[in-house]
Amino acid sequence: MKVLRPHSVDDALELYERHPDAVPLAGGTDFMVAWNGGSENGRLILDLSALASWRRIRDTPSMLRLGALVTHWQLQQETLVKKKFPLLVDACATIGGRQIQSRGTLGGNIANASPAGDTFAPLAVYDARVRLRSAAGRRKLPFMDVFAGVKKTHLRPGELIELVELDFPKKPARQFFRKVGTRSASAISKTVAAGLLWLRRDGTVRELRFALGSMAPTVRRLYSVESFLLGKKPTPRVVKEAVALLEADVDPIDDLRSTRFYRMEVSRNLLRAFLRSGS
Amino acid sequence: MPKKIELEVMINGQKQVYRGPAFKRLIDVLREDFALTGTKEGCGEGECGSCTVLLDGELVNSCLIPVCQAEGARVETIEALGTPTALDQLQTFFLTKGGAQCGICTPGMIMSAWVYVREGGGSDAASIREALAGNLCRCTGYQHIVESVIATVQASNRRTRKK
Numbered sequence: 001m002k003v004l005r006p007h008s009v010d011d012a013l014e015l016y017e018r019h020p021d022a023v024p025l026a027g028g029t030d031f032m033v034a035w036n037g038g039s040e041n042g043r044l045i046l047d048l049s050a051l052a053s054w055r056r057i058r059d060t061p062s063m064l065r066l067g068a069l070v071t072h073w074q075l076q077q078e079t080l081v082k083k084k085f086p087l088l089v090d091a092c093a094t095i096g097g098r099q100i101q102s103r104g105t106l107g108g109n110i111a112n113a114s115p116a117g118d119t120f121a122p123l124a125v126y127d128a129r130v131r132l133r134s135a136a137g138r139r140k141l142p143f144m145d146v147f148a149g150v151k152k153t154h155l156r157p158g159e160l161i162e163l164v165e166l167d168f169p170k171k172p173a174r175q176f177f178r179k180v181g182t183r184s185a186s187a188i189s190k191t192v193a194a195g196l197l198w199l200r201r202d203g204t205v206r207e208l209r210f211a212l213g214s215m216a217p218t219v220r221r222l223y224s225v226e227s228f229l230l231g232k233k234p235t236p237r238v239v240k241e242a243v244a245l246l247e248a249d250v251d252p253i254d255d256l257r258s259t260r261f262y263r264m265e266v267s268r269n270l271l272r273a274f275l276r277s278g279s
Numbered sequence: 280m281p282k283k284i285e286l287e288v289m290i291n292g293q294k295q296v297y298r299g300p301a302f303k304r305l306i307d308v309l310r311e312d313f314a315l316t317g318t319k320e321g322c323g324e325g326e327c328g329s330c331t332v333l334l335d336g337e338l339v340n341s342c343l344i345p346v347c348q349a350e351g352a353r354v355e356t357i358e359a360l361g362t363p364t365a366l367d368q369l370q371t372f373f374l375t376k377g378g379a380q381c382g383i384c385t386p387g388m389i390m391s392a393w394v395y396v397r398e399g400g401g402s403d404a405a406s407i408r409e410a411l412a413g414n415l416c417r418c419t420g421y422q423h424i425v426e427s428v429i430a431t432v433q434a435s436n437r438r439t440r441k442k
């Protein structure tokens with residue numbers, strides 16, 4: 001096992017350009033499990049853990065910038081994250097036990113692109129942007145455009161996740177996070193839901209964002225449901241119609257963790273619970 | 280781009296030099312290179328927490344950490360608490376309250392409990408169970424573990440009140 005351990009971002013990008021087959025290593029909570037299992041023997045490792053500047057959380061007047069190496073534990077301690085992005089904090093609190101949270105990183109969670117990545121539904125409803133860097137330069141992707149499929153991203157060879165940008169949202173009327181799993185500390189989730197709702201003074205929907213994770217190969221925003229509800233009051237009849245539209249937005253998977261039928265049923269219940277909460 | 284490396288790491292307050300493969304797991308380095316066999320391996324997959332140690336003060340599973348990531352860091356293991364003849368309070372209560380049976384989960388469990396107590400955690404069972412959620416035990420059914428931690432919290436509260 002050979003390891004490259006750059007201490008500056010420029011060195012990291014240059015090394016990755018020269019060795020595009022190397023595996024980036026952040027907290028190792030995904031990679032080391034695979035390595036201990038023997039499936040990654042002989043790989044060249046690009047250890048990112050010494051890139052101190054990527055561990056930082058910084059704010060501007062309009063947004064928060066979360067470095068790729070910020071851990072799930074760190075996110076739960078930060079006052080500004082707790083105040084402005086509580087759904088992300090809720091999600092991080094469900095990721096494994098404390099040992100996994102203090103090691104696992106946001107960048108690793110995204111790059112790993114598991115269908116069960118628990119930060120994804122919150123990042124989807126906060127309209128996150130992911131900043132990528134390679135020796136060739138920088139680019140920015142809307143969060144929803146990062147994933148190409150199960151365990152696949154649109155990152156190019158030699159490209160690393162540098163940080164995640166989150167615009168401060170206006171205070172929502174309702175916010176919602178649920179993870180439906182089997183055992184809280186170590187179960188991979190069966191379904192994760194995150195929702196944000198803003199209402200007009202007359203009680204009609206100004207804006208709605210709802211995302212489901214673990215349902216489909218990648219996280220899904222319920223765009224049909226969201227646009228259907230715009231300008232409407234979420235009365236029981238409207239909620240019923242909205243829930244019926246859910247099938248247009250997601251096509252759940254059947255896998256070892258759960259069945260398609262179960263996931264569909266859970267998703268309808270979650271959407272209903274969100275739309276009815278507070279009314 | 281060496282396969283073998285040399286690095287310094289502070290283990291239980293002592294500066295140590297490690298020479299060997301860069302990608303050896305921290306748990307193996309502790310047990311094999313530094314004869315600190317208190318840290319146990321349960322699953323080797325990050326699930327059970329029996330390999331829990333502190334890395335720069337953070338609780339981590341040492342089976343998921345290649346030693347190169349511990350370069351220049353502080354590591355604390357169960358050996359940082361008491362010795363067999365002078366047990367730490369947590370260790371004492373795990374013994375007297377039945378918090379340990381086969382003992383495989385115990386060192387990791389105590390490391391998590393240590394951080395819980397040190398951070399000023401209270402004596403309510405729900406918070407203790409949450410703090411220990413990353414540590415699995417196949418023997419005790421957890422209740423005796425929770426009681427061992429409660430006893431420790433209460434004892435240290437009594438001590439601070441007396442001061």
Ligand SMILES: Cc1cc2nc3c(=O)[nH]c(=O)nc-3n(C[C@H](O)[C@H](O)[C@H](O)COP(=O)(O)OP(=O)(O)OC[C@H]3O[C@@H](n4cnc5c(N)ncnc54)[C@H](O)[C@@H]3O)c2cc1C
Pocket residue numbers: 023024025026027028029030031032033048068069094095096097100103104105106107108109110111112116117118119159160161162185186187188189324325326
């Ligand atoms: C017991 C246990 C329980 C878990 N529970 C959960 C859970 O409940 N929910 C959940 O979502 N996850 C869970 N996980 C998975 C894991 O902890 C998270 O996905 C974590 O966020 C991964 O981050 P990491 O830094 O440890 O990734 P690593 O293992 O270091 O890396 C993961 C992948 O991402 C790539 N990568 C890492 N950083 C970058 C970067 N900056 N740029 C480009 N590529 C990069 C790596 O090459 C690798 O392919 C669990 C894992 C374990 C062992």
Ligand code: FES
Pocket residue numbers: 319320321322323324325326327328329330331340341342343
């Ligand atoms: S042996 Fe490390 S978590 Fe189980």
Ligand code: FES
Pocket residue numbers: 378379380381382383384385415416417418419
């Ligand atoms: S005492 Fe045996 S696993 Fe906990």
